[in-house]
Amino acid sequence: MTTAATDKRRVILDAAVRVFARQGFHTCRVSDIADEAGVAYGLVYHYFSSKEQILDTLFLERWDVMLAAIAEADESPRAPQDKLGAIAGFIIDSYRHDPDLMKVIIVEVTRAANTFGLTHLGKIRDAYAGIAAIVAGAQQEGRFRTDVTPEFAAQAFYGSVEQVLTGWIFDSTPVGEEELERAKTMIVQTICCGLELQSTGPGKKSA
Amino acid sequence: MTTAATDKRRVILDAAVRVFARQGFHTCRVSDIADEAGVAYGLVYHYFSSKEQILDTLFLERWDVMLAAIAEADESPRAPQDKLGAIAGFIIDSYRHDPDLMKVIIVEVTRAANTFGLTHLGKIRDAYAGIAAIVAGAQQEGRFRTDVTPEFAAQAFYGSVEQVLTGWIFDSTPVGEEELERAKTMIVQTICCGLELQSTGPGKKSA
DNA sequence: TGCCACACTGACTGACCAGTCAATCGATCC
DNA sequence: GGATCGATTGACTGGTCAGTCAGTGTGGCA
Numbered sequence: 001m002t003t004a005a006t007d008k009r010r011v012i013l014d015a016a017v018r019v020f021a022r023q024g025f026h027t028c029r030v031s032d033i034a035d036e037a038g039v040a041y042g043l044v045y046h047y048f049s050s051k052e053q054i055l056d057t058l059f060l061e062r063w064d065v066m067l068a069a070i071a072e073a074d075e076s077p078r079a080p081q082d083k084l085g086a087i088a089g090f091i092i093d094s095y096r097h098d099p100d101l102m103k104v105i106i107v108e109v110t111r112a113a114n115t116f117g118l119t120h121l122g123k124i125r126d127a128y129a130g131i132a133a134i135v136a137g138a139q140q141e142g143r144f145r146t147d148v149t150p151e152f153a154a155q156a157f158y159g160s161v162e163q164v165l166t167g168w169i170f171d172s173t174p175v176g177e178e179e180l181e182r183a184k185t186m187i188v189q190t191i192c193c194g195l196e197l198q199s200t201g202p203g204k205k206s207a
Numbered sequence: 208m209t210t211a212a213t214d215k216r217r218v219i220l221d222a223a224v225r226v227f228a229r230q231g232f233h234t235c236r237v238s239d240i241a242d243e244a245g246v247a248y249g250l251v252y253h254y255f256s257s258k259e260q261i262l263d264t265l266f267l268e269r270w271d272v273m274l275a276a277i278a279e280a281d282e283s284p285r286a287p288q289d290k291l292g293a294i295a296g297f298i299i300d301s302y303r304h305d306p307d308l309m310k311v312i313i314v315e316v317t318r319a320a321n322t323f324g325l326t327h328l329g330k331i332r333d334a335y336a337g338i339a340a341i342v343a344g345a346q347q348e349g350r351f352r353t354d355v356t357p358e359f360a361a362q363a364f365y366g367s368v369e370q371v372l373t374g375w376i377f378d379s380t381p382v383g384e385e386e387l388e389r390a391k392t393m394i395v396q397t398i399c400c401g402l403e404l405q406s407t408g409p410g411k412k413s414a
Numbered sequence: 415t416g417c418c419a420c421a422c423t424g425a426c427t428g429a430c431c432a433g434t435c436a437a438t439c440g441a442t443c444c
Numbered sequence: 445g446g447a448t449c450g451a452t453t454g455a456c457t458g459g460t461c462a463g464t465c466a467g468t469g470t471g472g473c474a
């Protein structure tokens with residue numbers, strides 16, 4: 001059944017990403033999506049039960065992939081720094097691959113505390129929990145400091161990544177490949193090693 | 208003129224904060240604001256030219272105070288860590304003082320890349336720039352590492368703070384005083400010192 | 415006492431738009 | 445050829461809501 005039928009569904013979803021990214025979920029009309037997809041208005045309702053369900057579908061499709069990426073990083077035998085690097089890399093690559101989709105997910109779902117945020121709160125929390133698990137593991141191995149809770153560290157880490165993406169989303173000039181790659185290492189550097197210069201020897205600052 | 212006239216204006220603004228926080232800007236009706244304020248529908252338009260202008264007013268009122276706090280931190284003679292701590296503290300205290308207002312600002316303005324985000328993009332960027340200036344200063348003094356750009360560090364710092372607030376905003380259980388205070392130090396700890404345990408001696412990881 | 419200015423009221427309107435549905439198209443099978 | 449059924453169409457409806465405006469209090473001032 002992966003014929004014209006499923007194709008049109010996909011066409012509508014892809015059009016919705018572009019329209020949501022351009023105009024925002026609340027501001028756009030369903031007819032905008034239909035027009036963008038080159039499809040009759042009614043067909044949207046043949047494949048989706050509501051405007052909201054389109055956004056839900058887009059979010060879940062992508063978020064489930066991310067949860068898998070987080071789980072995979074956690075299970076890998078790498079150092080915790082590299083696990084976090086893998087997650088940051090995955091998110092940044094997601095942006096590279098489809099900036100519009102990431103914009104929609106971040107702006108319309110992840111940060112929308114009222115409407116959709118609440119619907120998908122569980123899924124969103126799963127992501128934080130996965131990151132927190134990595135931090136907790138690193139603490140137990142004595143590799144990460146224990147005076148910052150894993151939950152807090154997860155928020156700080158994810159927040160940094162999302163904020164960097166938000167910066168790109170808002171930015172009028174497109175982001176270069178180089179900058180994307182550079183961001184990956186800078187995130188890990190900042191969160192794992194901190195901004196302070198490790199004053200090796202003289203003025204030692206204790207926690 | 209600071210009589211009943213200005214009072215009603217304030218009453219409407221305060222009511223709007225509660226309504227926006229509860230229902231979201233796009234989902235609420237102007238009549239909801241009027242009802243919450245205990246005021247006739249038309250009076251809202253006596254003081255404000257549009258629903259949007261109410262949100263603008265709320266945002267600008269608070270954001271300008273924050274920009275001042277950032278500038279003040281930058282100009283103070285404290286260590287860069289303490290400057291960042293002062294900013295994190297200010298934002299967290301803002302949340303303590305009026306969680307609804309912070310929710311509205313973060314959810315409806317700061318992260319709304321389409322509608323209001325664009326209007327206030329300049330003001331929002333001013334905040335990042337202020338934080339970046341502190342980091343740049345610390346780098347020039349040789350106190351912060353220079354392989355992370357000030358702009359990036361500012362994003363990471365602000366993103367961490369905002370994400371922690373977002374966590375509280377989403378959370379159903381209210382946040383304790385203790386947790387608010389603890390967050391201040393954990394943010395500075397994380398961003399300045401990093402999550403890694405400073406392995407003093409043995410397994411040294413180079414950047 | 416009468417007049418003015420302005421705070422205040424809330425019914426109304428005009429526009430907009432999500433979702434419906436009856437009709438058409440076209441592929442496939444008998 | 446024609447019966448069946450899902451895909452596709454787009455005009456239409458019902459409800460919602462931002463913003464308007466004509467009118468009513470009310471406090472101050474001459």
